Amino acid sequence: MTLYIIQSTGEMTECTNKEVALASSNVLVVISHNQKKIYTWIGSQSSPHSKFACARETARLRMELGYKIVNLEESSTNNEFLEAIDEAINAPSGGSATKPKPKPITATKKAPVKKETSKAKPKTATKKAPVKKETSKPKPKEKKETEPTQYETKAVKTKIIDVEHIFKQLEVLPPMEGSIRDYILVGDSLFIAPENIEKSDSESKVQLPDGSFVADDYVPRLFLENGKIIAVELWRQN
CATH class of the missing domain: 3.40.20.10 (Severin)
Structure with a gap:
């Protein structure tokens, strides 16, 4: 019921x-x-x-x-x-107000799991830093003043180029066929050929600015003496 x-x-x-x-x-x-x-x-x-x-x-x-x-x-x-x-x-007689309770299911006991206990690490003795003993530093040696060494200076002899003498030697040489001599290079200077100077007292040395110059229209002729280049003639084809 x-x-x-x-x-x-x-x-x-x-x-x-x-x-x-x-x-x-x-x-x-x-x-x-x-x-x-x-x-x-x-x-x-x-x-x-x-x-x-x-x-x-x-x-x-x-x-x-x-x-x-x-x-x-x-x-x-x-x-x-x-x-x-x-x-x-309409329920059958003898019924109860509550349903019969199901029997509780007994849970099987599990074997206890042993927990691993972390072993305490042995304490390591801390090493003390060695105490540095103060040692007396040696005194720096006094530097002796040394007298500066004297070098013997030798006079450099500069060779003076005799341009007129070179020009006279070049006059003996035969001219190049079909060409006109415009310039003569002696040492580090460029000169106008003597036959192209109208007045004898005129300056023949050419003052050139810094830079490079291409001599396409000229044919060089070298003059040597004792295995050294004394002069270079620049001939222009006529």
């Missing part, structure tokens, strides 16, 4: 008559296994003691069954609640 009337003393009485159960002075607890619900029905003329006992018992049943609780007043009676009453009355 799953239809109970809660007495003012807190006792739960089974009821098999629908009309008797729905009296306004009663407080009902109906368990519907089909709907998985626990109904509480409060009559309009029920006592406060019955209401308090109903709240206590429904809390206990919810813990046992795990069903949802639905609270109803007499004025809010609905068809689902009436179907739950019919289910409770």
